[in-house]
Amino acid sequence: GAVVSQHPSRVICKSGTSVKIECRSLDFQATTMFWYRQFPKKSLMLMATSNEGSKATYEQGVEKDKFLINHASLTLSTLTVTSAHPEDSSFYICSARKNYEQYFGPGTRLTVT
Amino acid sequence: RKEVEQDPGPFNVPEGATVAFNCTYSNSASQSFFWYRQDCRKEPKLLMSVYSSGNEDGRFTAQLNRASQYISLLIRDSKLSDSATYLCVVNRRSGNTPLVFGKGTRLSVIA
Numbered sequence: 374g375a376v377v378s379q380h381p382s383r384v385i386c387k388s389g390t391s392v393k394i395e396c397r398s399l400d401f402q403a404t405t406m407f408w409y410r411q412f413p414k415k416s417l418m419l420m421a422t423s424n425e426g427s428k429a430t431y432e433q434g435v436e437k438d439k440f441l442i443n444h445a446s447l448t449l450s451t452l453t454v455t456s457a458h459p460e461d462s463s464f465y466i467c468s469a470r471k472n473y474e475q476y477f478g479p480g481t482r483l484t485v486t
Numbered sequence: 487r488k489e490v491e492q493d494p495g496p497f498n499v500p501e502g503a504t505v506a507f508n509c510t511y512s513n514s515a516s517q518s519f520f521w522y523r524q525d526c527r528k529e530p531k532l533l534m535s536v537y538s539s540g541n542e543d544g545r546f547t548a549q550l551n552r553a554s555q556y557i558s559l560l561i562r563d564s565k566l567s568d569s570a571t572y573l574c575v576v577n578r579r580s581g582n583t584p585l586v587f588g589k590g591t592r593l594s595v596i597a
Contacts, residue, residue, distance in 0.1 A: 404582075405582045407584045407585075409587075411495075415586045415589065416490075416573070416589040416590060417530065417573075417587040417590060418587075419584045419586070422584055451495075456502075464529075466529050468585070470582045474532060475532075475585055477529040477530055477531070478529060479529050480527075480528070480529045482527070486588070
């Protein structure tokens with residue numbers, strides 16, 4: 374069964390609005406979760422590392438004020454895309470480590486019109 | 487230079503064929519190595535870890551050469567269901583650290 378869930382699986386929003394994506398670890402605690410983004414026919418690119426109870430660590434080139442990450446509990450991290458633009462349209466995937474394996478959520482496909 | 491580089495593909499092979507994918511990584515301090523499989527519009531899923539001694543899982547064989555910073559995946563007796571994108575993945579450090587993905591190699595197995 375699923376180890377990591379994401380919600381929503383698909384979202385279409387208008388330019389300028391904000392979108393929140395949830396990532397949950399199921400039946401285990403994840404002090405660290407990772408957020409990736411994948412454009413069509415491109416590799417997964419790490420955006421940020423989400424740390425429970427502290428600030429997220431962002432990769433170079435990722436705007437922390439645009440991609441807000443909150444890891445308020447040991448099973449939930451959220452990514453908010455603020456003031457979304459069409460170029461933010463992408464596949465957003467989170468992951469968490471359980472035992473020795475990293476599991477990925479099913480992804481959220483964001484389309485900004 | 488990208489941290490993880492793979493054959494660009496696509497590979498179009500008939501059923502039953504043997505196909506090999508190659509990958510190189512640039513960070514010599516990398517600790518762990520994996521092959522993931524990603525189906526179209528889905529999340530990646532772990533296919534197998536890669537160990538220095540080489541390891542096999544059914545029709546799949548993975549090899550690692552730390553000196554050359556080279557990883558390979560061999561698929562024997564290809565099935566239609568093997569059609570997917572294969573991602574070479576490296577973990578920079580041990581522990582709970584993010585994975586670094588190659589761009590992936592697309593495989594199409596044809597009947």
